[in-house]
Amino acid sequence: MKKISRYLWILILFIVGVFAAQTYLNKNYDIPDLTSKTDYRSNYNRRYGLMWGGHALRYYLYRNSSAFDTNKTEYENFIKNIEDQTLNKEFLNSKQSIVPREDFKYSLISSVMVTSEYGSTSAQEFFAESFSKYVSSNNNQKNVTWYLLEHFFTKTFIQLKNNFSGGITNINKWKRIRDLIDEDANKVNKEIKYDINLDQEKQNLTPRDLGYTNVINDNQYIYGFFNRRYVTDTITNLGKQIFSPDFKFSDYTLSRIGQQKFGRYAKKLMTSTLYNPYQNRQHTQQTKNKRFNSIDQLDKYWKDISKFKTTSGIEESSIQIKRNLDAAYEYDKSFIKEDLYEETLKLFNIIYKIAGDDFKKIFINLILTNDKDIKGIGDATGVNGITSTQSLTDDSTTVYSFIIIRNKSFESKENQHQFNWSWFSSNNRFQTLNHEFGHVLDVYLSRDNSFSKLFDENDYKLTQQGILYAGDTPVKDVYALVDKKKAMRFGHMSGCKCCC
Incomplete structure (x- = not known):
């Protein structure tokens, strides 16, 4: 390998962009909105x-609906009615429209099943919001979508990780991923298939069971x-990603299209959100032999992994889980x-059921802060948290991630407000914690399996x-901090930040 200037090795290209949620008090309906826009035409789309x-x-x-x-x-x-009113006929009749229209078709039904407008802003945020729903839901909130997510994260995800390594660099790899999901669909219990035309007599949940409190x-x-605002904003978000930044x-x-006609069908799509196929029946097996049985055990695990000695010879640890949680409580x-301890334990036990000890190869720190703003990430003032990830610029693999969360994000009233308006998928007051670790799990899936720690x-x-x-302010280039010889082995590094 030719010798290249050391300055090139520390060059960071922020290419995914920043997604941030913030509440504007003067906005109609007090609905949280994005504070920054993304170039959906970047390499990291669709x-x-x-x-x-x-x-x-x-x-x-989509495949299991x-x-x-x-x-x-x-x-x-239904999809064709939307496309006919938003896309020009020349594009609709072209071969170039086939793949994005398929993408739009399964993305839209997904945003019905996982109710989160924020999740509709990108595929990365959809993954994080879905993981948050899976981890954050209590027993009353478990509907058919939750059981589909359970199957995905405990079975399908593991198959994907075992069979595919690194990023998607060509269309053939994506086709093979779809083939695996098609095959996996035969293993999904028919009881948890999402019926978009469910007989309302089968509904056995109420919106209040799901946690909603906004009654009109x-x-x-x-x-x-059921919310026209959610419909228009979500479809717009998806269209911007898939078709054009100008989509509206x-x-x-x-x-x-016809408001009554559209509204009737939109409500039909939602019927299964109020259905639990296993209500009053034991379905989810209790986890045996949990990886972590106490917050102290979890804390010690990460302290042992991240040990180092100071210049004076004192042994310290970089990752301090319990100290951060305690500081959040003092704030x-x-x-x-x-309750925060239990939520964190549940989160890590779920992660380790999915990823095992390999998770320590991707996750390098969790930071909770009292700061009003997390700066240095564009114009995302007021963001609840960020997951900062570095990777190779050729899209071949992610390398590692760290998380920063504002303690203020644990406010129960604000989380309920954003959940009521379908911005986030959960009203759990600690949902930001689960959301950000969802990003890290997404990063883990894209990590090349051949990489050692x-x-x-x-x-x-x-x-x-x-x-x-x-x-x-988060550091912009973590890799510039560590051994340059190590950086030489992997070429240029790239950074991205996903936020909520």
Whole structure:
């Protein structure tokens, strides 16, 4: 390999962009909105790219719904009505439209099943919001979508990781991923298939069971596709990613299709959100032999992994899980500290059921902060948290991630508000924690399986909390902190930040 200037090795290209949610008090309906825009035409869009877990999950949900088979014609007519009013005929009749239209078809039904407008802003955010729903839901909130997510994260995801390595660099790899999901669909219990035309008499849940508290006239709840605002914004978000940054689905577009006609079908799509196929029946097996039985055991595990010695010979650890959780509680004692412990334990036990000890190869730190803003990430002022990831610029593999979360994101009232308006998929007050680790799991899926563990004692010494997050600004180039010889082995590094 030719010798290349050391300055090139520390060059960082931020190419995925920043997604951030913030509440504007003067906005109609007080609905949280994006504070930054993304160039959907970048390499990291739609079918190909580095972090592909969200694309796979969207296809999986579509594949395990009646939109794929029993009600296929009806659903595709619904999609065609949208496309006819938003896309020009020349494009619709071209070969170039075939793949993106397929993408749009399974992405839309996925945003019905996993109710989260934020999840519709990108495939990466959809993956994180879906993982958050899976981890954050209590027993009352478990509907047919939850059981599909359980199958995906405990079975399908593991198959994908075992069979595919690194990013999607060509269309043939994506086709093989779809083939695996098609084969896996035969193993999904028919009881948890999502029926887009479910008989309402079979519904055994209420919106209140799901956690919604926003009731309007005649005891009606306005979450998901029951909310016209969610419909127009979500379809617009998906169209921008898949078709064009100029794509727009407005109230006027809806009126051209026919509001009553559209509304009736949109409600039919939502029927199975109020269905639990296993209500009053034990389905989910209790996890035996949990990886972590206490917060102290979890804390010790990460301390042991991230040990290093200071210049004076004192042994320290870079990753301090319990210390961060305790600091978050001291910042806001409106919740019970043991509840945060239990949520964190549940989260890591689920992660280790999915990824095992390999997870330590991708995750390098968790930082909780009292700062009002996390700066240095574009104009995403007020963001709840970020997952910062570095990877190779050829899209071949991710390398590692660290997480920063604002303690303020644990406010129960604000989480409920954003859940009511279908911005986030969960009203769990600690959902930001679960969301950000969903990003890391997505990053883990895209990591080349041949990579050995990169970090050693010297690396952890250089990636302590105070170094990764100096003041109120995350470090831009973690790899510039560590051994340059190690960087030489992997070529240029690239960075991305996903936020909520």
